[in-house]
Structure formats: C-alpha cells, structure tokens
Amino acid sequence: MEKVDRRQFVKQSTAIGVTLGSGAYVSGLLGSASTAQASPLRPPGALSEEDFLSTCIRCMRCVDACPNRALISTPSHAGGAQACTPMMQPRKAACMLCLSEEGDYLKCTEVCPSGALRLIKKTKADIKERVSIGVAEIDFDLCYSYNNWSCGACFRACPLAGEAMTVGMWERPTIHPEACVGCGCCERSCIRYPHAIRVKAVAS
Amino acid sequence: MILQVLRRTVQASVLLVMVSIAFMSLYAHYRSARVIDDDQLMAGMRGEVVTKLIYPYIDALDNPTAFLDGNKGTLWSMKLFGVDLTDPLAAAEMLATSKHIHWPLLISIVIPVVVTLILGRVFCSWICPGYVLFEIASKLRKLLRFAEIQPANVSFSHRNKYIFLFVGLVVAAVCSAPLFALIYPPAVISRIVHAWVFGTALSGMLVLVSVLVAIEVFISPRWWCRTICPGGALYGLLGWLRPIRVKLSKSKCTGCMDCLPVCEAGINPITQSSSIECDNCGVCIRYCGDKALYFTIGLPGQESSSQKIATRATSKAAMFVMLIVPLLGPSTVEGHHILGLPHYSYKENYPQRPTLEYPATTGPYDVLLTSYPGIPVPGEAANIAIYIKNRETRKVYSEPITIRVLQTSTFGDNIIILPSTTRTPFDNEYKIHVTLPIDSEYIVEVSMPVEGRVEVIPFLIVAGQPTALASMVIVGSFSVIIVFVVIRAIHKKRQRKRRMVAGVDHGHEAYEAGSVMNLGEKVL
DSSP: OOOOOHHHHHHHHHHHHHHHHHHHHHHHHHHHHHHHSOOOBOOTTBOOHHHHHHHOOOOOHHHHHOTTOOEEEOOGGGOTTTTTOEEEOTTTOOOOTTTTSSSSBOHHHHHOSSSSBOOOBSSHHHHHHHOOSOEEEEOTTTOGGGTTOOOOHHHHHOTTBTTTEEEOGGGOEEEOTTTOOOOOHHHHHOOSSSOSEEEEOOOO | OHHHHHHHHHHHHHHHHHHHHHHHHHHHHHHHHOOSTTOGGGSSHHHHIIIIIIHHHHHTSSOHHHHHHTSEEETTEEEETTEEEEOHHHHHHHHHHHOOOOHHHHHHTHHHHHHHHHHOSHIIIIIOHHHHHHHHHHHHHHHHHHTTOOOOOOOOOTTHHHHHHHHHHHHHHHHTSOSHHHHOHHHHHHHHHHHHHHTOOOHHHHHHHHHHHHHHHHTOTTHIIIIIOHHHHHHHHHTTTOSEEEEEOTTTOOOOOTHHHHOTTOSOHHHHTTSTTOOOOOHHHHHOTTOOEEEEESOTTOHHHHHHTOSHHHHHHHHHHHHHHHHTOOOOOOOOOOOOOOOOOHHHHSOOOOOEEEEEEETTEEEEEEEESSSOOTTSEEEEEEEEEETTTOOBOOSOEEEEEEEOOSSSOOEEEEEEEEEOOBTTBEEEEEEOOSSEEEEEEEEEEETTEEEEEEEEEEESOOOOHHHHHHHHHHHHHHHHHHHHHHHHHHHHHHHHHHTOOHHHHHHHHHHHHHHHHHOO
16 A cells, blocks of 8 residues: 555545535535426426426437427436426427427427326327426406407317316316316417416426 | 547537437437427427438438438447447446346447447547546636636545446446436437437536536646546456556656646546556557657556567557457448338327326315416417316316416516406316417416315426526636636736746746646646
8 A cells, every 4th residue: 555645645535525526516506496496388298297307317319309309408406406407488489299290299299208207108098198388377357358358369279178177167177187187279379468378387 | 649539529520429319310210200290399409400410311222211210328338330239337336226137238338348348438538528528628627727716726535536447337227226326427418419410408417517617617627537437447346457558668768757647537647557547548659759658458567578569560550459349349230121001100190299297286176277388389379277176076176266377477467468357167177278478487377266265376497498597607607707807817827928938937937836736736
C-alpha cells in the first residue's frame, strides 16, 4: 500500500465530498419536485404519475413519434424530476389517438423502450379501457352554449362523440367521465378564450 | 492515421444522425398532420431543411412511413433503421429507479453491451458527442497555452467515476427519479440538438453543458470523461476484458513518451495500455513514431502469444472489426404503404390559433389572462381577455376593474401603451384590444379591489421575439475573450519567432516548459 500524501488526500476527499453533496442536493431537489408539482398530462398508456416518473428514461422517442406533435418535452425549469418527460398541452395540439395513422398501435406507446407507456392497441375497446390521459371539465360560466349562444365545436371534435360527450339543447355539452379518455380534442377546438373546456389529469 | 480519419468520420456521422433524426421527425409530423403550413417554426431555415434536404430523399424510398417510424429518439435511447438501441446506463438507472425489469429495454441494450464487451469503451471515443465537445475544449486549452495563458490544471482520481456511478444509482434508487438522464452529456447534448430542431427551450441543459466546457477549458482538462462520467465508468467496467486492445511492443518502444500527452483517457499507454481506462481511441497509435503501439486481439496478460500474432495484419483486422461492427446493425424496416386520407387538420375545421394563458391568484380569486394570438404579433392588434373567478364560491367576478398596459424598457422608465382604463365584463370576461408596437416584453397591470384594498397584478407578456439582453451580453463577451486570446497567441508566436531570429530562445523555452509541465501533471 503506497503512502498517500496529505495534499492528495485532501483533494480526493474534497472531490468525493462534492460528488456526494451534489448527489444529495439533486436528490433533495428531485424529491421535493416530485411531490410539489401538479402532475401534467401524460401520453396515453402512461403508468401512474409516480411510477411513470421512475420508469421513464427521458429519451424523447415518444415526442419524436407523435404524428400530431402533441407530445412535448417538459422544460427543464419545471422541476428536477419532471424535466424532459413527455407531456401534452391540448390547447396547442391534442392527442389524435393515431386514428388516421398506419399501424396497429398508438405510436408513442409503440416506441417507448422503458415500459413507461403501456402498449395500446388501436381498437376502440382498448383505447376506451386503457387510455386515461385525463378527463375533460367544462367551465359553465365560459361555455358559449351555456351562456346564451350555441356552439358545439367540442362535440364535433370529440373522437368518442356520443359516448364521452353528449350534447343537449343549444348544443350544450355534457361530459361522461367514465368514457372520456382525455385526448384534449375538445380543449383544442374550443372557440372561447380562455377555453371553456379543459382536460384535467386524473389523480392517481 | 486511417484509424483517426475513421474515428472522426464515425463521430461526424453520429452528429449527423442526431440532427437528421430530429429533422426527420419534423417531416414525419408534416406528413401526418400537415402542421408545417402555418407553423412559425417552419418559416425559416427549418422549413428549408425539411423541404429541400429531407423530403426528396425520404419520399424516394419505397416505404417512407416505415423508414420515418424506424428512426426515432436521442442517443440515450434510439431506434435506428428499426433497431432498438439503448444506453446501458439508461437501462441500469431505469432498473434502479423503477425496481422492475422491462424486457424490451434489456433486449435493446444487447448490441451496445456486446460491442463494448468486444471493443471496450469505444462508445466514449467513437460515438459520444460529449467526447467531441470536450476534445474541442482541450484544443481551446492548447490555444490558451500557446498564448502563454496557463489555465489551471487540477486532476482528480480516475476512480471517482466508479464511485459516482455507484452513488448515482443508489440516489436514483432511493428517490425513484433518474439523475444521470439529466446530466449525462451524450443524452443532454442530443436532447439539446432535438430541442433546437423542434424550437423548444432547454436553457437549463445548455447552461450545464457550458459549465462543463468551462471547467474543461479553465480548470481541469478532460475532467468529465476521465473522472466523473458514470457512462464511461459503466462502459469501462463492461469492456474490462475486451479482446481488442492497444498493445505495446517493448522491443520497438524507444521510450520517447510521445504517446503520453496525446492520450485522450489521460493514462500512460506505455504501462497502462491494458487498463480499464483505455477507450480504444487509437490516438496513441497514430502518434507513436516507432510503431510500437498497435491494436491486437487477445486477453490481458497474454504477452507472449499476442506478441506472436502482433503483426500489421492483426492490427488491420482489429481496425476492420472496429469499423464493421457498427455497420452490422441489420435494417429490418417492414411495413406496407397505404395511401389514406390525410390526417384531418384542425386548421381546416376549426380555425383556432393557440392562445397563451397567464394564471395568477389574489386573495380568493383566480385571475386568468389569455392573449390571442398566443404570442402577439408586433404592430397588429392583440386580443387580451381577463377572466376572474372566485376559487371558493365558484362565482365569476363581475365588478369593474382597471387595466393598464406598459412596454418594459431595459434603460429608463416603462412606456405606457394603454393608459389606465376601467372595464366592465362582457360575457363574463374583461376584454381589451391593444396594439403592441415592437418585439418586446409588455406588462398588463390589472387592478381590482380585494378584501378592502386595491391589488395590482402585473402580467408579463411577450410580443414577437425580443432579443434577450443577457444572452447578447454572454455571447458578446465570449467572442471578445476568444478574439483577445487569438490576438495574444499570434502576438506571442511573432515574439518567439523574433527571438529565435535574434538567437535568444527564451520565449520558445517558456512555451516548451509549459507543455512539459502539463505533461507531467497528466500522469497520476
């Protein structure tokens, strides 16, 4: 065993200390961020938020694969644990459920290497059963159809119209949460600003 | 020499693959959603690249959709010609965070792992874009030394990176959130490239990379690769018993030590060529004047047998294997082409442009400011709607409020665009139409009575694309520094030349002394 001189010892222990310290700091950051932030809208087939954050490897393949560019990578200032994970902002682009794409599976679930997104078949039954991006909510103070106008834009956009959303008189929409998958087409199509209908992530 | 040309070619093609995968994804979006037409992103250079460089080549293929589907992702995990490739570090970390085995992920690391088992740490020296960046940083160091500015030369133990790998995995396992994914340079750099192509902001990542480069240039050469990189540590461990390694022919070596300062891994090729640190970059072979270093096939400690087969032919065979293995990835692109209806576009059915929301809270009220268009166009009227709702009673606020719009100004007072006006709600929201004159940041001040006092809520909105003063200052000062260093380098070179001509060789000695000092410090 060679003798370690003091200078070398101080230097090495400083290096290891800094490494450990920064590791602890980042872990604290990650820990606080994962609990404090509200969960954003995740792609179809995502695991529960906690499992999703621990399983997703942040490779951006699903962001690449989404044909409608609905998935974006969460900016790094959103908090350590959520940085670079995929999320959706339906007002910019909604999930089209790959309905007019080729292939048998939803594209983002097909390319996910880590299993953070479960493979979902492009059949109505599988989509209805296993996709739960969120549930749409209507703000009745903003919705034109509930405020002396008639609109119906959201109903025309809904890929599960008649099941997830029905309309009554003056095309007043009603959401059926058990059938709504949270694709966000209604939010994207709402002609009011701020939009009267928005998708809220399902608390898991 | 040829090996180094090959290495540079591989590095360049990896960079090209990174950029082109991102552009191909943009094009894939265009094919399926037709989002290019009205997209600000596509207006400039990106649109040109997609329409001129991507479109003609992809659409000439038999099955463009399958090809586009077969190329996705970043260097962290990538689908290349339909083959799944994942960084072993990603898989290790994912195992640590999720404590759950996902077989497709483990299958996708097989090719990198097998390549590493045979060829050693070649991911670092042949593929990693971070390595390229840090090689450039060490060239900058050389320039600094040439200009007789001595950057600090702190070195750390190479063992730290194994500790960091272990600690990082434990931290990831404890807090169930990945750490390496956010700091590992190849992942970060390819994410930055991706974000740049997609026009999204990843400023935090950019700051991280700049800090790393600054450390490499000014404090510790090749600090990241040699002493921190967890990926390098993992690849080193995997490639410990690599059959293809650098060998030294003791009979040929004259001990000139030319290989010592050029070693990318910071080891001594004469004594440590079989070490776990060696990344098989082959730079020492190029600089060896005696042809004493060569690639060989064999296990460590087999000096005599490897001496026997240590011919130029073996060396060439090793080179051939190193070249051919990455190309062996079979391209299994399958599928069939259906000319279907175009993806129905919202642009045709629902002519909305995105709005942007700025939420705020005051007292019991949620105040939501929405601007339409999302980023107002300077010189055109922007519609701004303010919607105030009581969080507790779920009732809309309907009393008059006061609104004022200011243009921010870096020097001096803010300019008033819209003087204070009192508004009453229409259809439950307050609306203003205001023309924002130039690309800048604006403040919309909303004043409303809350619990007996007047609250002023400032909303910062951006019109157009203002140039950030901070980034201009940073870029400007960096270029000034580089210009000064180059001027100083030229000046010093001339000085040395003059002294040489005059017969006094002090300047040259000083430069030589500097490089010798540096050489000494590289040996740990």
